[in-house]
Amino acid sequence: MRRIQMTVDGRSHVAEVEPRLLLVHHLRENLGIGGVHVGCNTTSCGACTVHLDGESVKSCTVLAVQADGHEVTTVQGIRENGLWHPMQQAFHEAHGLQCGYCTPGMIMASISLLKEKPEATEEEIREGLEGNLCRCTGYENIVKAVQMAQPHMSGQPAPTS
């Protein structure tokens, strides 16, 4: 067992974990963060996407011990001033989700994408979300959601919530 510390959604957590424990299972099983989903366990679907020190990672292919001393942000920790993050708002308004299972990962990947490329074109958005699979929407409304969020991503809260 290994003792690790990480800050998750702004709160510090210390835990004893097996070295083989996946970050996604640590978040879900030990810390009770049900908004990080497992879709494939093979880095294919992106349902488990979280931010590790601000960069998006697939938490099914990161070991919990690799996140020792780092900061993790999940979809449950992205509200700003008590309001939804602009990306959450945009997914809702653009109908960018149906069953919603891929959504937390899709939102985290989209935030990271726009952080790197605030002016991303439609094509760049599509390419940028390549690692996140959605089986319900056919992606058009997901792309629209990301475009809708673009003007609101300067750290300003969403226009409505």
Added chain:
Amino acid sequence: MTEAPERYVGGGVPRKEDPALVTGRATWTDNIKLPGMLHLSMLRSPYAHAKITSIDVSEAKNQPGVVTVLTGDDLAPEYERNPQDNPAAVTGYGLSLHERPHGGAQVTETADNTDGQPVDEKTRTFVAWIVHDELKIPTHWPVARDEVNFAGDIVAVVVATDRYKAQDALEFIEVDYEPLDVVTDLEAALEEGSPLVHEDLGTNEAYTWDLDNGDVEDAFSRADVTVKERYLQPRLIPNAIETRGVVANPEPTNGGFTVYTSTQVPHILRAVLSSYCGFPEQTLRVVAPDVGGGFGSKLNVYAEEVVALVLARKLGVPVKWVEDRSENYVATIHGRGQIQDIEVAATSEGKILGMRVKLLADMGAYLHLNTPGIPLLGAFMYPGVYTFPAYSFECTGVFTNKTPTDAYRGAGRPEAAYAVERIMEALARETGLDPAEVRRRNFYEPFDEPTDTPAGIQYDSMNMQPALDRVLELADYEGLREEQRRRRENNDPVQLGIGFSTYTEICGLAPSQVLSALGAGGAGWEMAKVQMLASGKVEVITGTTPHGQGHVTSWSQIAADALGVDVDDVEVLHGDTAMAPYGRDTYGSRSLPVGGVAVHMAAQKVVEKAKKIAAHMLEAAEGDIEFEGGKFSVAGSPEQNVSMQDVSGAAYLANNLPEGMEPVLSEECFFDPPNFTFPFGAHICVTEVDTETGFVRIRDYFGVDDCGPIVNPTIVDGQLHGGIAQGIAQALYEEAVYDEDGNLTTGSMVDYLIPGAPELPNYTLDRTVTPSPSNVMGVKGVGEAGTIGSPPAVINSIVDALSLYGITHVDMPASPWKVWQAIQDAQGRDAGTRDADRSGRPSQAPTSADTEGGSTS
């Protein structure tokens, strides 16, 4: 109390489901944790066909955290511990499943029956759709006992204190297998001397079902033109992004159990589990929490659900099983998997005289809940949107050593739409007509009352011409043809393809009597309950079980309009048999045309009763009461009025009700529609095909769909987007490929290509509105329409682009390799790579040379 609202139905009300989903606060089955909960892990057969000669679980039992390990033999006595409690459970598909006659019928000598006495002909099975009296039903144990029949069959179950430990222990179970011959190919499976998936059945033929309407022989003898083609429907893997999972929890208060499971069908599951496991139905509660997609794959009763339930009973603690993605690929049902032979007879003007269809349908190793019935959902749809006098259909279900098939989005109808829409292209070629024109010549005259079809059923309504005209206009058809000519003249390496599909489908399952006649028992109704609470707010209880379709929002809109209340004053409850004991769940695009309509009708009953109370309150005659915008008023004096909330308060207090009236406003409706609904539409897919690489890009996708009046256009468009995307996925990317030993070689998301955002286009949609006479709202289902309409549009488009080479057919999935190979073959070049790429392909998938153009006679 809120103001009198505008009309909600028809408006894009934002989804009420979203807040929990976008903030990560939904309740998925895997998020359920109960005190003392144990975890299950399944050991699965690596062999597609083998005898189990021994299983040694002793070492596994000694591993850390392991509570117990059970084999199929250990579990056999657990399934049905108290059958006397449930002697003849009605599952909604007829009597209890374990009372099914054994399909092998005449087993005279088995290990248990060496003295020649008649054996017990009852068998254990999950199948509920008995398509045929002679259906062969193999014994299907949740955990295999003597024999495994596909790679993925469960052979042992580990119960441990956590999931990692349960998984670890699997490696310590020792199983000796004696491999048996494997059959994966549909045609080979029917040949004399083929290995048999189930030796005791004596054949791999599960059933043959046929349908004849009109004089087909005569049609073919009179024809100027006949076209005959063979199409392949690849096996597909549904891949809901949430895998399956189940938690079974003992309920000490009544000695019963609650089963939380990622399912589309909690009500069907309750009845079937009750029957299968001998549980008194009233003590069994099934809950579908938030469900992360289904697409038909969660329209079933699975071994793991049975095992979790009986282990919760045996161990007296909650148990949980969650499927890995790698398990999902082999353990959750697959879809499609057919060989289609289709033949059309027509006049030289392109008018169809008759059609013959002959199918081989892959059942896989066992019959799941609806396995044999799925191809028959297509049987009635091969004639499509075309009217002609004679039709014959025959389908043979075939056992193979592969994962069982069952419903996958569209279930039988995408196969039908593909075949007819592909052969219409062949007919266009043969008659020299434009593909749009040959379709037009065979359309029905518009109708809005039930009308007979070549397959002997009645479509509810249809008006194809406006849909086709509109899609031609949307796509700028003439402009596209002009661009295509230009590219051809310029020898552009990237050629343009324009592909049509004019489709209809049968959905809104549906009339109980018809389902019964088809062997599916019946119970096609749906339940809704609408109740006004003490505060004047509204609760809607529905028997439908959404998993992404937005029923909470749409049913709120329907109820709010009917009751004249604010949409936010309505809550919709679903997915829990304790809350809604009656329900027939969500599949077959049935939820709106059956369940949504039931909400409307129940709300109307509430209004009817409220009107009587309002008349009493206003001291007016009931006939003088008008209801509008949530207010009951006396005709001619609108200032004399009471609101729906006033009335519901009066009904609740019950201190001044009309003589003899029961308190409260709470009404139920069980709606059993008189017919299915038949949405229809016209699609055009525009592809750019790189003739140097074989790469296909979908440049544009146009769809004009008619699903009757729309409740929520945003949700409807979303359903169409997703449906079209899944159809494109089938046409271009997805295929479950088995090697000759029965190993699934596309058993992960790395090998099985689910399209991502870069692979899919934007969708340009419009609609026409032809109300259905099957229900008072005129609505039709839309969940599967896109998946049904799109695959032929995509393939027709590719073939259209390649027609300059004389290419007339490319099989699904039309990978760059297949397209490129077709071009090489057409130009008489031997690229020499065919075998390299096709190794591992099922032998029923012929090379492109075999199918080039199908065979046109």
